[in-house]
Amino acid sequence: MRALFALLFALGLAFPAAAQVLEDPPVEFPEKLEIGISTDEIAISSDFRGADLTIFGAIEGYDPALLTQRKYDIVVALEGPKDNNTVRIKERIFGIWVNRRSMTFELVPESYSLSSTRDVETIAEPAMLNGVGVGIQHIRLSPVGFLGDGSNITEFREAFRRLKESGGFYQRDPGGVQFISASLFKATVKLPASVPNGTHVVRAHLFRDGVFIAEKALPLRVMKTGIEQMISNAAYNNSLAYGAFSVFLALITGWLASVVFRKD
Amino acid sequence: MEGASLPAARRFRVSAAWPDEETRRRAEQVKRLLDKSARAGKNIADRGIVVTVYLPIAELSVNIFIILGMGAAVGFLSGMFGVGGGFLITPLLIFYNIPPIVAVATGANQVVASSISGALSHFRRGTLDVKLGSVLLVGGLAGATAGIWVFSILRSIGQLDLVISLLYVVLLGTVGTLMLLESIRALRRAANNQPVSLRRPGQHSWVHRLPLKMRFKKSKIYLSVIPVIGLGFGIGILTSIMGVGGGFIMVPAMIYLLRIPTNVVVGTSLFQIIFVTAYTTIVQATTNYSVDIVLAFILMVAGVIGAQYGVRVGQKLRGEQLRALLALLVLAVGARLAVDLVATPADIYSVVSEGVYR
The missing domain is CATH 2.60.40.2550 (Immunoglobulin-like)
Structure with a gap:
């Protein structure tokens, strides 16, 4: 390191214009x-x-x-x-x-x-x-x-x-x-x-x-x-697919419930 | 209006000797059911069973049982009263410190799930007017688009939370008061042993003098599209800014203002609600990144199950007194929001970073 400084110092002496940058x-x-x-x-x-x-x-x-x-x-x-x-x-x-x-x-x-x-x-x-x-x-x-x-x-x-x-x-x-x-x-x-x-x-x-x-x-x-970060990344980077999937999930959940709980 | 059957709730007549033996027994059953679930909830709390789940978009950890309970309770009420429940779930989420922007967008997503089974069954039975629904939908999608635009502006100037709360206070206050007055009137009529009847004032109003008329065969009406699109537009705005389906406004407006036969009203409004809430969910997800799929999924699952029990209880217990109860609940939620607006906040300063929502 000292040698490097010495070298830079020497360069500074040789080229006064460059020395200002190195102050x-x-x-x-x-x-x-x-x-x-x-x-x-x-x-x-x-x-x-x-x-x-x-x-x-x-x-x-x-x-x-x-x-x-x-x-x-x-x-x-x-x-x-x-x-x-x-x-x-x-x-x-x-x-x-x-x-x-x-x-x-x-x-x-x-x-x-x-x-x-x-x-x-x-x-x-x-x-x-x-x-x-x-x-x-x-x-x-x-x-x-x-x-x-x-x-x-x-x-x-x-x-x-x-x-x-x-x-x-x-x-x-x-x-x-x-x-x-x-x-x-x-x-x-x-x-x-x-x-x-x-x-x-x-x-x-x-x-x-x-x-x-x-x-x-x-x-x-x-x-x-982890999964939370994956979800968060999807929400920010693939927001259209994420939104569409949210809707799809809602449709499936609602539909499944109506099938499971159907009385007739 | 021929062939239009009155909603079941209106056909129900309350005897002067209310509460009679039958009603009391059923009320007892409901009370036992509620007690049981309250005990179950208390058990979970007593044993310190806290399963936290991290909501990736709301960016906070919550106790999953509280969210499940919230979803189930609102689902139960929505099944019992035949309402979507969005107008209850969003304020509850806000009370539980979910950022309003997330509560609203997630509420819209939850409404999709709670409305689909009803919409499907109306579709199967043919009790929906697709043509009328489509005209409503044109207005609804335009309204939702405008609403999201307003939503983004409000968010950037830091007034979104305030506007959401204010709109909820106004809406819940108005709807709750109207419902309460109406049910009190009905109760009084019933006490005097007068038949409960659907009001039928003058056959034509200003709405029916508007131009651009269109024939809706299924509904057997000839109606201007202006008020239909206008109604859809207003509901679309409500969906995007408040995260509600809007059925509790749309249904009365369609019956009393547009005079659409009651047998197609619920199915047609559900048709519009499904598409507008689905559209709003996608647009919220792409513009504000505020749909929390984890939160929405927990709410949906609890909600659809709760609704099944709500429907069963609602079929046993029905009448004006029940609507008065719902009215009181709606007013209570509105009052709580109003208190939060007026009460001196714990800290008058707040800080938000630009990259994150709000």
Whole structure:
């Protein structure tokens, strides 16, 4: 790795124009983060009631002095597939509760499971966390479209986070990351029972004394298996055949009943 | 109107000395039957027998016994009263936290199963007017298409659940009140020992002055197609937005408004219901992906079995007091939905992701 950097550095000297592209944090910080999971695909059956996923990782190029002072913090997030999410608020109109105002947030993860060496809020300043987009309170929630009055963004963001957390889709485990040797760590993230189907991302962040210095991401495919998923796939991918079969099933059931229970 | 036999329920006369020995004995039987099933249900609950089944489209796990019980109870009532039951099953599913969009689409699918045996037997007996049914169906399919379009718009602006609930409150409230008033009047007439008779006001109304008339041989009427298509259209909208067959509106409208002879009314309305609900199921499945086949199948099986027992009980016990009971049940379901609309929700915020339904 060092040799590669040396080579790139040499290239940078030779071609000054290319050097600008290569101006990246790794040059500033010697620490790097490596993580690994035993699989890149998880099959989930219909009786899945939630599980823990263990991720191993190591800090490379660390400063031993800082490590003994516990200046390094690791935050591991399992981000679910992303989709636009709409938050709606009900208001009372003529005595009836009606959805009135709404706000759509662009491409937010459907699920989010966070594990860290300590409470994320104490690891770094909110501004730093917002910049990285790590932590339930700091996930990027950018509204779609024009906003007439920006003052109620906070209200919708807070409602979104609260609803996702109370629904079990967003979870956090301060203390879920543990060092098992000097620089080797183990992170446990929870897969909720309602874990969405699709490509998730395991994203590990390294902080040094409150400063974000390195990140490493791995994809993880969650595949639901079993008859329920087959039905669901058919409903979405072959909807015409699925609808026709539903009708056929109803006709057969009704007809069979009239044959079985015929009195004459 | 010659040869038109009155519905059996109307021929029944209640004596002033109601309840007499016979009725009381039968009521006792029904009570025992209900007690027995309630005990069976309680047994299952007491032993903690909970068999959960995952509904792939509603995306939630439910206790299969609750869904079976719901289907059987509604099937029993629909057999007893000769109604489709869609207008009871959909609100019950909503009470059990099934998303309204799934409840409505699945309700339409369930109506196909609960109507087919009736439609077949009317077809065999020849008590349905295919020509009249086809004209109704033209309106019905157009109405269902328009309804699904409205449904999708309401869903995208987040007002679908509200509109479904509101429509149910209005519909159940109106139908329940009318039925209750009618049965009270009939009970009072019976108490005064007057014969129960079908109302026959003036022979022609504005409906019969409309153009585009067509001869329906089977029904022995000469009628404009405008009100027929209009009625079919309205019922089609109800099927797609509320997941009901609409027989409980269509039958009275055909008898009182269009003056179609009663012997073909039920068969013809079932003919239209089968096709419109089947069409709605397929269109809901392709546009909103909201038909839950697992939920529908459990409901269907329980429903058709429950209906068989309902029919038997209904044949023994029939009369105005029974219709008053159904009216009260309909009103109770409507009131419960109304309370949910007015009561302060546990959380005034809600979140939905775009990829998923609703």
